[in-house]
Amino acid sequence: MNKNFNKQRLLATGALLALMSAGSLFAQDCANPIPIHTDEQDVLGDTCTAGNPLPTYGGTGSPQNEVVYSFTAQGANANISITGTGGYTGTTPAVFLFPACSAATDPIAFGVPGLPMAVTGLTDGQQYFITVTADPGGPNDGCGAYDVDVDGTLPVV
Numbered sequence: 001m002n003k004n005f006n007k008q009r010l011l012a013t014g015a016l017l018a019l020m021s022a023g024s025l026f027a028q029d030c031a032n033p034i035p036i037h038t039d040e041q042d043v044l045g046d047t048c049t050a051g052n053p054l055p056t057y058g059g060t061g062s063p064q065n066e067v068v069y070s071f072t073a074q075g076a077n078a079n080i081s082i083t084g085t086g087g088y089t090g091t092t093p094a095v096f097l098f099p100a101c102s103a104a105t106d107p108i109a110f111g112v113p114g115l116p117m118a119v120t121g122l123t124d125g126q127q128y129f130i131t132v133t134a135d136p137g138g139p140n141d142g143c144g145a146y147d148v149d150v151d152g153t154l155p156v157v
Helices: 003-026
Strands: 043-046 066-072 077-087 093-098 109-111 117-119 127-134 144-153
Touching (some): 077 093, 093 117
Antiparallel strands (some): 043 144, 066 127, 077 117, 077 144, 093 109
16 A cells, blocks of 8 residues: 555544544533443443532532533333443542432432442433542542443433
8 A cells, every 4th residue: 555545544543533532522511411321331431531510529629520410201111330441549429319400409319339329210301410439538549540330221311
């Protein structure tokens, strides 16, 4: 193959990767949550690459970065487990369930490694939001890589 073809192919691959990563970084806040699915295993992410769209969780400060997921309840009955896979020095990853994606809203459920978050008793047809963040009681710069597993019924938005 000639050098120009290889160079063009390399540039096209780089552009595609940049577009893919820009889309995944863009879809991490309340305006653009990432859909989360039933029986989804290994939802991998990293809060260090996210922003802090919810600086408070109701009355609790949450200065750490978070990634926002969403689903619409329809017979939701699931457990969501989280595991830290890298980083999180001095803190642990956590998941929170919200009935609205607003800094003024208190979470209705939470989970940490070893203690899955139960997602039950929700209003069918209502959109709910799940955030992955560091423990709000930990250091302000707490972040790291995580793995989320959904076990049960959790519909897509």
